[in-house]
Amino acid sequence: MAGAYRRRPFPLPKGKAALASDLASRTEEPQAPRVFRPTTKSPLGPVKIASAASAVAPLLALLAILAILIHQALPAIKFNGVGFFIHNVWHPGNFYLQPQTTNGVLHPAQAEYGAWAIIAGTVLSSLIALVIALPASLGAALVVSKLLGPRVRNALGVFLELLAGIPSVVFGLWGTLTIGPLLSRDVYPIFAKHMPDVIILRWFRGSTGAGEGLLTSGIILAAMIIPIIASTSRDLFAQVPKLTEEGAEALGMTRMEVTTKVTLPWVSAGIIGATVLGLARALGETMAVAMVSGSVLGTLPTNIYATFNTIAATIVTTLDSALIDGTGLAVRTLAEAALALMVVTLLANVGARLLVRKVSTTALPVGRGV
Amino acid sequence: MARNAEALTRIGVRTRRRKAASGAAISLGVIALALVIVPSVWIVAQVAFKALPHMSWSVITTPGVGLGGGLQNEIVGTLLITFGVAVVAGFIGVMSGIYLSQFAHGRAASVLRGASEVLAGIPSIVVGYVGYISLVVAFHWGFSLGAGLITLSVMVVPYIAKTTEVSLRQVPSSYVEGAEALGLRPGQILRTISLRSALPGIVTGLIVALAISVGETAPLLYTAGYSQNLPHLSLTHSPLGYLTYAVWTFYNEPSAHAVQLSFDAAFLLIVLVLALITASRIVVAMASRHRESA
Numbered sequence: 001m002a003g004a005y006r007r008r009p010f011p012l013p014k015g016k017a018a019l020a021s022d023l024a025s026r027t028e029e030p031q032a033p034r035v036f037r038p039t040t041k042s043p044l045g046p047v048k049i050a051s052a053a054s055a056v057a058p059l060l061a062l063l064a065i066l067a068i069l070i071h072q073a074l075p076a077i078k079f080n081g082v083g084f085f086i087h088n089v090w091h092p093g094n095f096y097l098q099p100q101t102t103n104g105v106l107h108p109a110q111a112e113y114g115a116w117a118i119i120a121g122t123v124l125s126s127l128i129a130l131v132i133a134l135p136a137s138l139g140a141a142l143v144v145s146k147l148l149g150p151r152v153r154n155a156l157g158v159f160l161e162l163l164a165g166i167p168s169v170v171f172g173l174w175g176t177l178t179i180g181p182l183l184s185r186d187v188y189p190i191f192a193k194h195m196p197d198v199i200i201l202r203w204f205r206g207s208t209g210a211g212e213g214l215l216t217s218g219i220i221l222a223a224m225i226i227p228i229i230a231s232t233s234r235d236l237f238a239q240v241p242k243l244t245e246e247g248a249e250a251l252g253m254t255r256m257e258v259t260t261k262v263t264l265p266w267v268s269a270g271i272i273g274a275t276v277l278g279l280a281r282a283l284g285e286t287m288a289v290a291m292v293s294g295s296v297l298g299t300l301p302t303n304i305y306a307t308f309n310t311i312a313a314t315i316v317t318t319l320d321s322a323l324i325d326g327t328g329l330a331v332r333t334l335a336e337a338a339l340a341l342m343v344v345t346l347l348a349n350v351g352a353r354l355l356v357r358k359v360s361t362t363a364l365p366v367g368r369g370v
Numbered sequence: 371m372a373r374n375a376e377a378l379t380r381i382g383v384r385t386r387r388r389k390a391a392s393g394a395a396i397s398l399g400v401i402a403l404a405l406v407i408v409p410s411v412w413i414v415a416q417v418a419f420k421a422l423p424h425m426s427w428s429v430i431t432t433p434g435v436g437l438g439g440g441l442q443n444e445i446v447g448t449l450l451i452t453f454g455v456a457v458v459a460g461f462i463g464v465m466s467g468i469y470l471s472q473f474a475h476g477r478a479a480s481v482l483r484g485a486s487e488v489l490a491g492i493p494s495i496v497v498g499y500v501g502y503i504s505l506v507v508a509f510h511w512g513f514s515l516g517a518g519l520i521t522l523s524v525m526v527v528p529y530i531a532k533t534t535e536v537s538l539r540q541v542p543s544s545y546v547e548g549a550e551a552l553g554l555r556p557g558q559i560l561r562t563i564s565l566r567s568a569l570p571g572i573v574t575g576l577i578v579a580l581a582i583s584v585g586e587t588a589p590l591l592y593t594a595g596y597s598q599n600l601p602h603l604s605l606t607h608s609p610l611g612y613l614t615y616a617v618w619t620f621y622n623e624p625s626a627h628a629v630q631l632s633f634d635a636a637f638l639l640i641v642l643v644l645a646l647i648t649a650s651r652i653v654v655a656m657a658s659r660h661r662e663s664a
Contacts, residue, residue, distance in 0.1 A: 047557065048473055054465030055474065058531065059485035061524045065492065065500045072503055132405075139402025147396065156406070158651075163410040165578075165643045167585025169617040170636045174413045177621065223409040230406060254392035277491070284493025286588040287618060312495045316588055319499065335503070338496045349491040353484065366490045366532045 069339045076332035079105040080113050084336065087114025090298040092322070092330050099327050107329040115337055117300050121214070121308035122341070124301070125289065126282035128218025129225055134275055136222070137230035142259060145237040153234065164227035172291030175220040180211030180292055188215070188305055206303040212294035213305045220288050225278035232274035232365060236267035273356035273364055280348035284341060286312040311341045414640055421630075421637035429634050434598040434611065437620070437628040441635055447601045447610040448584060448642075451594065454519035455526060455583045460576055463527045467534020467572070472560065483535075490528035494588040497525055502592035513595025516605035518612075521589045526579040533575025537568040570657030574650040581646040585639060587614035613639050 077084075079102060093111030100109055144156045188208035195204035240263050248262045249255075264271070294307025295317055301308045309317075315334050322330035356364050432440035470483055501521030511517045541564050549559045565572075595609030596619075602608045616635035620628040 047468070047560070051465040051469035051473065054462045055469035055482050055486075055531070057462050057466065058489045058524075058527055059482055061527075062485050062489050062492075064504075065497065065524075068500050068504055069496070136402045136405040139399040140406040143396070143399035143403050147399070156403075159407050159410050161647055162414070162644070163406070165581050165585065165647055166410065166413055167587070167614055167617075167636075167639050167643065169587050169614045170413060170417060170585070170639060173617055173621055173632065173636050174416060178416055226406055254388050256392035256395040257388070259395070280491055284491075284496070286493065286495040287614075291618070291621070312493050312588075315495050315499060316591060319502070319592060331503075335499065338493075338499050341493055342496045345491055345493055346488060349488045350484070353487060364487075366487050366528050 066342070069335055069342060072332055072335035073339045074332075075105045076113075076329060076336040078103045079107055079111075079329060080333060080336065084113060084115055084333075085119065085340075086116055087112075088116040088298060088300060089114045090117075092325055095324065095326065105329070106327045108325060108327055111329055113333045115311070115340070117298055118309050118311050118314050118337070119340075120300060121293070122283055122310040122312070125214055125217045125221060125293070125308070125310060126279055128215060128304075129221035129282045130275065130279055132219060132222035133225045133229055133278060137226050138233055138264075138271070140226075141230050141233035141237055142263070145234050146255075146259065146263070156234070157231070160227045160231050163223065164231075168224065168285060168287040169291070171220050171224060172288040175216055175288060175292040176212060179219070180216040182211070183216060183219070184208050184211035184305065192305075203304045207305065209294075209305045209307065212292050213307050214293075214301050215304045217289050217292050217308075217310075220292055221282045221285055224285060224288065225282050228278045228281060228365060229271075229274045232277075233267070233271055236270040236274075237263060240266045269359040270356050270364075273352040276348050276352035276355075277364055280345040280352070283310075283348070284312055284345050285310075286316050289313045290316050311337045414644075417633060417636045417640055420633040424630055425634060425637070429631070433600055434616075434631075436598075437623055437625045437631075439598075441613065441616055441631060441638065443598055443600050444611040444613045444616045444635060445638065447594070447612040448614075450515060450601050450610065451519050451522065451590070451612055452580055452584055454515065455522050456576065456580055458519060459523035459527045459530055459579060459583075462523070463530025463575075463579070464534050464572060466527065466531040467538060468560070468565075470531065470535040471538035472564075486528040486531050489524070492525075494525060494586060497521055498589035498592055501589060506593055511606040513593065513609035514604070514606045515594065515601065515608065515610055518590050518594030518610075521593045522583050522586060525586065525589055526583050529579040529582065530572075530575050533578070534568070534572045537571025537575070538564055540571070541567045570653050573653050577646050577650040577653070581643045581650075584642050584646070585614060587618055590614070591618075613642075 081103075089112045091110060091112045093108030095108050097109035099106050101107070140156065144153050191204045192206060192208050195201045197205065244266070245258055245262055248258045253261065289310050290313035293309050293313050295309055295313065296307045297309055297314065297318070299308075315338055319331070319334055322334055325331065353364055429440040430445060431442055433443040434440065466482075466486065470479060474482060498521060501517055501524075505511050505517035505520060506513060509517075545563050545567060546559055549563045554562070590612055594612060596611050596615050597609040598611060601610035613635045617632050617639070620632035620635070623629065
């Protein structure tokens with residue numbers, strides 16, 4: 001009980017909040033004065049125990065998810081070997097032949113799994129999303145917090161909340177029936193026609209498809225991760241001390257120079273953290289991608305419009321049919337893919353949070369950034 | 371003199387160039403702002419335009435039959451699952467937030483807090499897969515309400531825990547100290563002072579968590595399953611439908627009515643989510659009106 005107020009800072013008047021958070025980042029948290037506390041045993045016993053049990057639940061859930069995935073994936077890891085991450089095949093095998101045993105794992109004859117194509121698809125679509133979402137979020141957050149008033153800042157909050165709240169299947173519906181066809185009819189052909197045949201830009205040439213593919217997925221994913229990056233950046237920008245910025249402006253810097261030389265460097269670590277968090281969300285996004293990816297297995301995309309698949313989308317679209325595999329290898333292979341995806345998103349999450357906790361007072365948002 | 375004038379023009383040219391660059395950057399920023407606002411408005415408008423002209427009461431009041439019928443079973447299912455999540459995740463999340471803000475400190479606190487935050491970042495399909503393997507298969511619950519709502523609760527508990535913790539931390543310490551000075555016991559203080567003044571924040575977090583669980587699909591597909599019958603009130607062995615499932619399966623069916631149902635379901639989802647977001651805003655507004663101005 002004695003430590004209950006130790007970490008609670010003084011309440012501060014509203015206007016000084018920005019200054020206070022700046023102060024807090026440099027000095028230690030102001031300590032509340034020690035208050036007399038009776039030493040008799042606290043009557044909070046049951047509440048404390050029940051709440052402690054609840055607080056441990058997320059940690060237990062996290063460990064349980066990891067343990068179940070590892071246990072489930074182990075035979076698949078043994079059977080698929082390292083080749084799983086390098087090769088590009090997806091053959092559940094012939095279920096009509098006698099199952100065989102390799103490396104002590106029972107599997108359908110001719111079964112072979114290599115996730116290279118879905119790993120590449122996951123990474124590529126998320127990178128495209130990041131390339132779009134990062135500048136859009138930063139620009140929007142900058143305009144709102146540095147050029148427009150606090151009232152508009154709240155209005156942006158409404159749109160971000162809305163964007164974060166729209167279900168991912170609705171994003172998918174919009175992507176597959178509206179924006180995908182629209183882009184592939186009116187926009188992609190222009191890119192394909194005018195992009196020069198040089199490195200990276202070469203990817204924009206060639207067949208533009210029907211609207212389901214990498215670029216469309218990247219665009220949808222970008223819209224889904226903008227709330228995470230934009231809301232964090234907006235909070236971070238509000239923390240940059242006014243005096244420093246005004247000083248820079250008084251020295252004759254233009255608005256852009258103040259932004260690039262003062263504001264952005266001040267909060268860069270926080271923005272990197274938010275970006276990594278957004279990346280993790282894009283890597284793991286399932287339903288929207290499953291609806292706009294074109295869901296092909298075992299082929300690598302040849303250009304930026306090509307159909308592809310991600311790890312998450314593969315799990316959701318093939319778990320049904322994987323259940324047919326009597327040896328269970330197909331389901332276990334999906335567990336291996338899920339484990340790989342989870343490890344990557346875990347590392348990204350933990351890394352981003354540690355980085356931001358070390359250098360900034362703004363906490364990263366939980367989950368979707370609402 | 372001549373050299374001076376030349377230097378001045380040079381500075382003038384550079385200043386003009388810098389100002390132009392700044393102006394260009396600002397207009398890029400405005401375009402970025404549009405990129406954030408347009409998709410949200412576009413999606414809502416698009417779904418409303420597709421759904422509203424054909425919307426009728428029968429969509430809400432008849433259950434699905436094959437690719438036809440209405441969405442009654444999905445609506446009831448979504449409400450049932452959301453209610454279950456509110457109870458299960460609401461209890462665990464609020465309790466967890468109380469512990470993190472009132473009792474936990476030091477390393478243990480940051481580990482528990484970190485685990486909860488990281489849990490919210492795990493891809494939903496991974497949670498769904500584990501829910502399927504453990505609850506549906508290993509526990510023999512079958513596709514069911516119980517499996518679905520526990521899987522979904524795992525995903526939204528972190529939101530509730532976080533907002534509860536933050537709003538309890540924001541209770542001014544003078545309130546608590548005043549109560550202590552008046553001789554209230556810790557239990558009374560928690561109940562009558564801390565929780566009461568943190569209530570708006572807690573409710574807001576709960577509502578946001580519900581908005582998220584209304585819109586989730588991946589954790590439910592392999593845990594709650596799907597059924598066109600109206601949901602039974604049993605926790606196990608009885609699959610049930612939900613709105614996101616209708617969007618996900620009906621949109622690429624050959625029947626125009628099925629596609630229509632997909633948009634209707636999307637519209638109902640957006641209405642539900644918007645209603646929840648609005649409710650949370652109203653709670654915040656009411657709370658700040660009643661609060662003493664600091």
